[in-house]
Amino acid sequence: MALWEAATGEDTVAGVPARFVAAPASTEEASEVLRAAAADDLTVVVRGGATKLDWGMPPRRADLIVDTRHLTGVVEHAAGDLIVVLRAGTPLASLDLPGQQLALDLPLPGATVGGTVATNTSGPRRQAYGTVRDLLIGITVVRPGGMVTRAGGKVVKNVAGYDLGKLYTGSYGTLGLITECAFRLHPRPAAQAVVLRTAPAAAIGALLAAVRAEQVVPAAVELDAPAQGPVTLAVLVEGTAIGVRDRAATLAKVLDGEVTDTLPPWWGAYPWTGEEAGLKLTAALSRVPDLLGCGVALRGSAGTGVLYAAVPAEGAPTVVERLRATAIRAGGHGVVLTAPPPVRDQVDMWGPMPGLALMRRVKDQFDPAHAFAPGRFVGGI
Amino acid sequence: MTALERLATGLRSALGAGRVISDRQELRTYECDGLAHYKVTPGLVVLPRDAAECARTVKACVEAGVPFVARGSGTGLSGGALPHADGVLIVTSKMRTIIEVAPDDERAVVEPGVINLHVTHAATPAGYYYAPDPSSQQICSIGGNVAENSGGAHCLKYGFTTNHVIGAQIVTPEGDLVELGGRAPDSPGYDLLGAFVGSEGTLGIATRVTVRLTRLPETVRTLLAAFRTTDEAGAATSAIIAAGVVPAAVEMMDALAIEAAEAAVACGYPAGAGAVLIVELDGPRAEVEAQFEQVTALCDGNGAFELRIAADPAERALFWKGRKSAFAAVGRISPDYIVQDGVIPRTALPEVLRRIGEVSRAHGVRVANVFHAGDGNLHPLVLFDDGVPGEADRAEEVSGAIIDLCIEYGGSITGEHGVGMDKAKYMPRMFTDDDLETMQLLRCAFDPAGLANPGKVFPTPRLCGEVPRRHKAGETTPAELF
Ligand SMILES: Cc1cc2nc3c(=O)[nH]c(=O)nc-3n(C[C@H](O)[C@H](O)[C@H](O)COP(=O)(O)OP(=O)(O)OC[C@H]3O[C@@H](n4cnc5c(N)ncnc54)[C@H](O)[C@@H]3O)c2cc1C
Ligand SMILES: Cc1cc2nc3c(=O)[nH]c(=O)nc-3n(C[C@H](O)[C@H](O)[C@H](O)COP(=O)(O)OP(=O)(O)OC[C@H]3O[C@@H](n4cnc5c(N)ncnc54)[C@H](O)[C@@H]3O)c2cc1C
Numbered sequence: 106m107a108l109w110e111a112a113t114g115e116d117t118v119a120g121v122p123a124r125f126v127a128a129p130a131s132t133e134e135a136s137e138v139l140r141a142a143a144a145d146d147l148t149v150v151v152r153g154g155a156t157k158l159d160w161g162m163p164p165r166r167a168d169l170i171v172d173t174r175h176l177t178g179v180v181e182h183a184a185g186d187l188i189v190v191l192r193a194g195t196p197l198a199s200l201d202l203p204g205q206q207l208a209l210d211l212p213l214p215g216a217t218v219g220g221t222v223a224t225n226t227s228g229p230r231r232q233a234y235g236t237v238r239d240l241l242i243g244i245t246v247v248r249p250g251g252m253v254t255r256a257g258g259k260v261v262k263n264v265a266g267y268d269l270g271k272l273y274t275g276s277y278g279t280l281g282l283i284t285e286c287a288f289r290l291h292p293r294p295a296a297q298a299v300v301l302r303t304a305p306a307a308a309i310g311a312l313l314a315a316v317r318a319e320q321v322v323p324a325a326v327e328l329d330a331p332a333q334g335p336v337t338l339a340v341l342v343e344g345t346a347i348g349v350r351d352r353a354a355t356l357a358k359v360l361d362g363e364v365t366d367t368l369p370p371w372w373g374a375y376p377w378t379g380e381e382a383g384l385k386l387t388a389a390l391s392r393v394p395d396l397l398g399c400g401v402a403l404r405g406s407a408g409t410g411v412l413y414a415a416v417p418a419e420g421a422p423t424v425v426e427r428l429r430a431t432a433i434r435a436g437g438h439g440v441v442l443t444a445p446p447p448v449r450d451q452v453d454m455w456g457p458m459p460g461l462a463l464m465r466r467v468k469d470q471f472d473p474a475h476a477f478a479p480g481r482f483v484g485g486i
Numbered sequence: 487m488t489a490l491e492r493l494a495t496g497l498r499s500a501l502g503a504g505r506v507i508s509d510r511q512e513l514r515t516y517e518c519d520g521l522a523h524y525k526v527t528p529g530l531v532v533l534p535r536d537a538a539e540c541a542r543t544v545k546a547c548v549e550a551g552v553p554f555v556a557r558g559s560g561t562g563l564s565g566g567a568l569p570h571a572d573g574v575l576i577v578t579s580k581m582r583t584i585i586e587v588a589p590d591d592e593r594a595v596v597e598p599g600v601i602n603l604h605v606t607h608a609a610t611p612a613g614y615y616y617a618p619d620p621s622s623q624q625i626c627s628i629g630g631n632v633a634e635n636s637g638g639a640h641c642l643k644y645g646f647t648t649n650h651v652i653g654a655q656i657v658t659p660e661g662d663l664v665e666l667g668g669r670a671p672d673s674p675g676y677d678l679l680g681a682f683v684g685s686e687g688t689l690g691i692a693t694r695v696t697v698r699l700t701r702l703p704e705t706v707r708t709l710l711a712a713f714r715t716t717d718e719a720g721a722a723t724s725a726i727i728a729a730g731v732v733p734a735a736v737e738m739m740d741a742l743a744i745e746a747a748e749a750a751v752a753c754g755y756p757a758g759a760g761a762v763l764i765v766e767l768d769g770p771r772a773e774v775e776a777q778f779e780q781v782t783a784l785c786d787g788n789g790a791f792e793l794r795i796a797a798d799p800a801e802r803a804l805f806w807k808g809r810k811s812a813f814a815a816v817g818r819i820s821p822d823y824i825v826q827d828g829v830i831p832r833t834a835l836p837e838v839l840r841r842i843g844e845v846s847r848a849h850g851v852r853v854a855n856v857f858h859a860g861d862g863n864l865h866p867l868v869l870f871d872d873g874v875p876g877e878a879d880r881a882e883e884v885s886g887a888i889i890d891l892c893i894e895y896g897g898s899i900t901g902e903h904g905v906g907m908d909k910a911k912y913m914p915r916m917f918t919d920d921d922l923e924t925m926q927l928l929r930c931a932f933d934p935a936g937l938a939n940p941g942k943v944f945p946t947p948r949l950c951g952e953v954p955r956r957h958k959a960g961e962t963t964p965a966e967l968f
Pocket of ligand 1: 217282373
């Protein structure tokens, strides 16, 4: 059987056409594919659910797409240990863990475990549970060239060797093909409630500080700010029925807001459509309000300092630079996650960052031929 | 003049008097860390005052081709800070400034030599604390914590050092100062900070650390439950977790550990207990009260014959005193001991404890168990008397057999103390050659010359000489220009 098939017109990565597509069904098959790809000098781009395959820079070349659609399923769910091991192509939405949860917010159906790890995406409840990097405890990766390697393991507490799971998290498929991930799980909370408050942008800083000052242990503190007009704050509390009732009441008082048991429709969704550039802006907590009132639609986790901005294509380069500068002054970063093709050509997607020289050396070590998603990542890595 | 003597002269004139120790007697103060059976007198000790001096020292080592080892407070239990006879020990004890406590940002910025507990002390007036709390928190340094990815009693709920460190300035093994991460989350690019935490001084030296501060909980409730057997205590632990409760801590001690603690600090644990659990819940009041009732009932239902609820902070402190002093206390019942640090899946606790008992009996070596039950992180204390010929070897065998058990059950050879010098030989039992080689790729990216803490963590480091195929030129993107 051939290791890969000819690509069709659909098989592009951020507009770059691929020549071949492989869909291995196991780590061993993936290893075989990548060994052959290296022998043939093929560049490789990994494809999960393709929900965000256009994130990052377009690859310089994409000879072979390795699709993870057959690399699916639960390898192991140790309920008593609150651990799950998943194959990388498993759609996150398909997980069914009675009484337990992999506390990564459910993105669009179709996003895979591997893609989520590779892009280090996280949603509202990062406030309570952390992000991929905090929940991932073990990883299996096929390195460029086909060598299979594991780091971490199946226990939450483990300091044997380097924590390479962190390195692969958010590496955008530039260091290898992730085939399996072990995560820690959390019990599903018995109850939840949301407290909503709408207020002018200028009032948000004080409201956020007021929430921080209370003993309410929010699971998420989100905001939705349209390009113009008032901002909506939504605070999620989770826990026991009685605890949630108590804390929601406190929040309602502090925020002068209303308690509901349904999440607002914008919850956990990015503020952009396909027409706009999508930015991720981060800031030190006390400086989150600095990001507001900048004339573009913002949404995200005010409680952890991560907001997403939708920038209209028209005039995007100027706005992106302004937003990025604001984020940097606020102690954070501004990254263009996605943008329509004409905008991509005009903006610096990743922005400046320290440590780039070391990052290049990491890439040189892990992927000496620069075969994996060349050019996708920071600094043209 | 030897290379080290030349280095000493150079550093003395660069850093000033009092920063460089070369007196043989003084050097011996630094000959070991908390794992005192490995001892090496360092070739030279340097005590930099700040990041620039630290970078200078490393640069000088690189130029001289001399290995260097970082040292914080020297409380490590795996020989990570064991010096090199022909190398430089860089000690951070003069870098103890808390640069900033910013409760509004929920951050503190500290120098690496700052003592763990001092961060909490500095943050408490503002209603915050630094969550990772190794039992050594009164003496260990933040730099050492970062290097070891230290844990503590409360990491079941709050996570480990790596979950609380969001930025660090490091001196790379080539002597360059580099910023990793920052004050805001999710720095773009590879998560080099995540890889640096837990790297045991082999990827460079942390010179400034930005940590997350955690809000002090509204309520803390602590329960001491006494059981006849470790099986029952293990079952109670599993039942608590299965009920969807995540306590701040679940700690277990077996009969021998209790005996030792009683002898040392008279903590007054229930008589006749084969095991005690300390279960602590913290958080908003209503939440904690509801769950505390549940936990109490679960302990009761799983065979607890006595339940004590701490009525006040003094009583809570007494519960913890027995637990926190257990390592040291073992000295009361045995002249020597090995602290093991293996991890197993929590559900395997009863079975593995039973098998540890079998190994202990088969070798005629006593093993006291005191550990983080919620995480499955065992700390068997293997007791022996160095004065009795053969006992040390038997203890070493038992200790190794316990590690093998941990691996057999899908666990890890170390949960918080690190690999260091002590466990490098066990790494191949847990990882394949390919896994270890992959870790070496990271090492080579940071430390091509292999000068940062060589001989630790990895049994056989590889040479970093291979020249990688560079990517094609002329493909610079705008980001590359910064
Ligand atoms: C709150 C929140 C809301 C979100 N909302 C949306 C939304 O509305 N719409 C939406 O489309 N997304 C949304 N996401 C983002 C979504 O989580 C990610 O885009 C998704 O996880 C990517 O998964 P994928 O399988 O589609 O990956 P792909 O899009 O296929 O790939 C993404 C990247 O990961 C790499 N990659 C994929 N799999 C692997 C692997 N196994 N090994 C190595 N590299 C790999 C690819 O090469 C590529 O660089 C949201 C996320 C959050 C946190
Ligand atoms: C009684 C006792 C109880 C303990 N309890 C716990 C516990 O509950 N949990 C736990 O995790 N550990 C525990 N430990 C182990 C120890 O305290 C931790 O490993 C601690 O993090 C070591 O810190 P240190 O400052 O003493 O580091 P050192 O022992 O000085 O060094 C440890 C390692 O860190 C490296 N290092 C030191 N500073 C830096 C730096 N600035 N940059 C880079 N590398 C550096 C060293 O090279 C070495 O490899 C205990 C130790 C004792 C003696």
